Amino acid sequence: EAKNEGPGSLKFYSKEIFERVSSLLNMEKDLRNAIKENQFILYFQPHISLETRGIRGVEALIRWVHPDRGIIAPFEFIPVLEETGLIIEVGKWVVEQVCHYISKNEFCDREEIGISFNVSPEQFKQKGFEKMLIDIVQKKGVDPKRLRIEVTESALMTDIEDSLNKLKVLNDFGFNISIDDFGTGYSSLSYLKKIPASHLKIDMSFVRGLPDNRDDVEIIKAIIALAKNLGKKTVAEGVETREQLECLDKFGVDEVQGYFFSKPIPKEDCMKYIERYHSDSYFK
Ligand code: C2E
Ligand code: MG
Numbered sequence: 549e550a551k552n553e554g555p556g557s558l559k560f561y562s563k564e565i566f567e568r569v570s571s572l573l574n575m576e577k578d579l580r581n582a583i584k585e586n587q588f589i590l591y592f593q594p595h596i597s598l599e600t601r602g603i604r605g606v607e608a609l610i611r612w613v614h615p616d617r618g619i620i621a622p623f624e625f626i627p628v629l630e631e632t633g634l635i636i637e638v639g640k641w642v643v644e645q646v647c648h649y650i651s652k653n654e655f656c657d658r659e660e661i662g663i664s665f666n667v668s669p670e671q672f673k674q675k676g677f678e679k680m681l682i683d684i685v686q687k688k689g690v691d692p693k694r695l696r697i698e699v700t701e702s703a704l705m706t707d708i709e710d711s712l713n714k715l716k717v718l719n720d721f722g723f724n725i726s727i728d729d730f731g732t733g734y735s736s737l738s739y740l741k742k743i744p745a746s747h748l749k750i751d752m753s754f755v756r757g758l759p760d761n762r763d764d765v766e767i768i769k770a771i772i773a774l775a776k777n778l779g780k781k782t783v784a785e786g787v788e789t790r791e792q793l794e795c796l797d798k799f800g801v802d803e804v805q806g807y808f809f810s811k812p813i814p815k816e817d818c819m820k821y822i823e824r825y826h827s828d829s830y831f832k
């Protein structure tokens with residue numbers, strides 16, 4: 549392709565590639581340093597139950613506190629962590645951190661509130677992933693019922709047998725399992741029936757279209773019906789408006805999460821949010 553664009557274009561491309569590669573290498577160096585210097589933190593965003601109207605839990609979402617650039621969102625660095633294999637170490641840190649908060653009652657001492665955390669496909673496909681999780685939970689003396697593992701639909705689909713084996717062990721041990729970004733991958737229905745997940749998390753791309761987009765309305769209704777038939781609960785992510793909330797409530801979604809309630813915020817702020825939360829301010 550570069551050939552058609554005349555002399556000099558090849559040089560242009562190689563310069564671009566060089567810059568991309570060197571910025572990735574820099575990023576990798578910075579990320580190794582970030583691990584050493586503990587520059588990662590977890591933000592939290594509440595999950596609200598539409599059944600009880602109360603806070604059901606929080607999702608832990610990683611942030612990188614860069615010494616020069618400030619707070620960096622996951623889409624900028626998770627792909628590099630995955631490419632370099634560093635996600636294994638950082639992913640383990642996330643689980644340890646979450647367990648630490650629960651075991652010390654630092655995050656909250658209300659039994660009904662659990663923490664969800666995300667697992668990247670690279671992490672999930674590691675041999676011994678399930679053992680790693682169980683070891684940490686046992687070491688910290690945490691009840692796995694307080695934890696919800698979020699793994700994306702596409703991560704589960706890469707090696708179905710392996711996924712089923714791992715999820716069975718984790719589910720038997722007591723973890724809750726949520727299929728993240730549901731609707732964006734392509735689970736076969738017969739396979740979905742076998743996955744011991746307690747929750748399907750409806751991707752926010754569908755929530756965006758509520759209440760007017762007919763396709764999104766139908767897709768969300770279908771996911772909810774499917775979940776009910778399979779004995780699973782549903783969570784809708786990315787709820788930003790009252791109209792979206794009311795629509796999801798009407799359709800029978802079990803839990804909601806989104807900027808309408810709160811953005812992901814630091815632990816202390818989220819603890820305050822939980823203390824001050826009054827369901828009647830949202831549901832009138
Ligand atoms: P996810 O697990 O699907 O998380 C939902 C994302 O949607 C979060 O972005 C959250 O901040 C954002 N969000 C929540 N409510 C709203 C809303 O109402 N409107 C909009 N526009 N966005 C909303 P975030 O924190 O940037 O995380 C992005 C993705 O990065 C996550 O998607 C997850 O796949 C990944 N990630 C985050 N933390 C971790 C982690 O600790 N480990 C791994 N492996 N991946 C993580
Ligand atoms: Mg998630």
Ligand code: MG
Binds near residue numbers: 728729785
């Ligand atoms: Mg999600």
Ligand code: MG
Binds near residue numbers: 729751
């Ligand atoms: Mg998503």
